[in-house]
Amino acid sequence: MRRKxxxxxxxxxxxxxxxxxxxxxxxxxxxxxxxxxPEISDAEYDALRARNTAIERRFPHLVRPDSPSKRVGAPPSDKFPKYRHPKPMLSLEDAFSDEEVADFFERVRRFLGLDPTAEIEVTAEPKFDGLSIALHYEDGRLVVAATRGDGYEGENVTRNAMTIGDIPKHLQGSGWPKQLEVRGEVFMMKEDFLKLNEAQKKAGKATFANPRNAAAGSLRQLDPSVTAARPLRFCCWGWGVASEWPYETRWQAYQALRSWGVPLSPRNRLCRSFDEVRAYFRKMEEDRATLPFDIDGVVFKVDRLDWERRLGEVTRVPRWAIARKFPAHRAETVLKAIEIQVGRTGALTPVAKLEPVTIGGVVVQSASLHNKGEIERLGVMIGDTVIVERAGDVIPHIVGVVKEKRPPDARPFKFPNHCPVCGSLVVADGAILRCTGGLFCPAQRVERLRHFVSRDAFDIEGLGEKQIQTLFEKGAIRSPADIFTLPQRNGEIHLETWEG
Structure with a gap:
């Protein structure tokens, strides 16, 4: 549906x-x-936030107490002890064009009372796509590590952070403050992510959608030995509280952090003009697909720390920094067919089967169409040339149809009236169609069993998607209760001889 x-x-x-x-x-x-x-792309999420901001600017008296513009992240999980950040971990304002970055520079000049033509030096840094973390050091020793959470309260993941090789357990050299909070990103290299997923697949365990999810899921494990076995990396992008901080610029502070053994990106730059800012973004955009790690943009921060202090913050973002986001990776290809998958709630999800196409360095052959309402909104037909988007490395999805290229034999997709797995009647639930078979439907039953053993539920080690499918097909499990009697029945069903 097109919004007004x-x-x-x-x-x-x-x-x-x-x-x-x-x-x-x-x-x-x-x-x-x-x-x-995540179930939507970064671009779709950014669009929701941008619309919310635009409406609030036009109707400031309608801003809600629970407005997203007043919030950073989400409340921390109950799985870990909570940690109150001594200084809030804010988000960043996003920019999607050179003009929006230029507006940021203009706002900074106005706020500081500078000449309209004055150049402002900024640090330019890759925006790592991972999980933000705060590392607290006392007398140079790491004592607490906490996730961002909602910006005010995060999860205490100290034991897990201690297993990450890149994170210094004790600062090197000398001159570090008695108390120092280092902030940065836990992430995973692309090659390590592929190897991890291959190992997960061989073990019959659930694979990760992208390196960001893999890094976040690996850091937030209840068992630190699982985190230790995962190839996690860390890169610093700033600091929070510091008992002494004699540096006049961010660039000077970064050199000090590096001398203490804190890893920073070798691609950080000091830009002395807006032309250099634009050139840096273009270069990073050009190199993005070949980088060994995922980034979803670049961040520009005012270099002078006295200016940073004067600029301060507004609600959820600082006035002294802005994130220039990359456009989503898109490509055109042909929609060959649409297949239906049945989820654990009975929802019928249409999956597009495509002519293989390379998007952002990855070969894409299928994409999500979400639901019946999305197919109707797009007006997509089998045989159409479609625009496929892969943003933030979430599951690719179709965002448009090139109707001028529609062939004469293109045909509309007709949703089944009965479940393709169990034959039960399909009913409409808003824009979603659902199978009414419930637990009678094998697809729903298997998906519920998979969910039961997943990280989001009972997190049962050694039982992944493949094993659940095999055990179900062999009749060894039909309900969650059957899972807990598997060890006693091992001799009867010979689990060790089964594949998966």
Whole structure:
């Protein structure tokens, strides 16, 4: 459904939409920050936030107490002890064009009372796509590590962070403050991610959607030995509290951090003009696909720390920094077929089968179409040339149809009236179609069993997707209770001889 332009919204319509956006963004924050399994792309998420911001600017008196513009991240999980950040871990303002970055520089000049033509030196840094973490040092020794959480309260993951080789357990050299909070990103190299997924697959365990999810899921393990076995990396992008901080610029501070053994990106640069800022972004955009790690943009930060202190923060973002986001990876290809998958709640999900196409260095052969409502919104037909987007390395999905290239034999997709797995009646639930078979439907039963043993539920080691499928097909399990009697029945069903 196409949304009304913000300028055309009535006050009542704006109020209703702000309520919807607050719920929707909170849900996606929970999936991303707590569950480590986002279901929409970064570009779609950014669009939701941008619309929320635009409506609030036009109707400032309608800003809600639970507005996404007042919130960072999501509340921490109950799996770990909570840790209150002594200084909030804020988010960043996003920019999607050179003009928006130029506006940022203009706002900084106005706030500081500088000449409109004055150049502002900024640090330029890759924006790592991982999980933000704060490392607290006392007398040079690491004592606490905590995730960002909602920006004010995170999860205490000290035991897990201690297993990451890149994270200094004791600062090197001399001159470090008695108390220092180092902030940065835990991430995973692309090659290590592929190897981890291959190992997960061979072990019959669930694979990760992308390196960011793999890194977040690996750090937030209840068993530190699992974290220790995962190839996690760390890169610093800043600091929080510091008992002494004699540096005049961010660039000077970065050199000090590096001398203490704190890893920083070798691609950091000091830009002395807006032309250098643009050139840095273009270079990183050009190199993005060949980098050994995922980034989803670059960050520009005012270099002078006295200016940073004067600029301060607003609600959830600092005035002294901005993130220039990359456009989503997109490509055109042909939609060959649409297959239906049945999930654990009975939802029928259409999956597009595509002519293979390379997007962002990855060969894509299938993409999500989400639901019946999305197919109708796109007006997509089998045989169409479609635009496929892979943003933030989430599951690729179709975002548009090139209707000028539609062949004469293109045909609309017809959803089945009965479940393709169990034959039960299919009913509409808004834009989603559902199988009414419930636990009678093998697909729903298997998916529920998979969920039961997954990281989000009982987190049962050694039982992955392949094993569950095999055990179900062999009749060894039909309900969660059967899982707990497997050891006693091992001699009867000979688990060790089964594949998967």
């Amino acid at each position: 332009p913000v300028v055309a919204l009535s006050e009542e319509e704006a109020k209703i939409e702000l309520a919807r956006l607050a719920r929707e963004i909170a849900w996606h924050d929970y999936l991303y920050y707590v569950q480590d399994r």
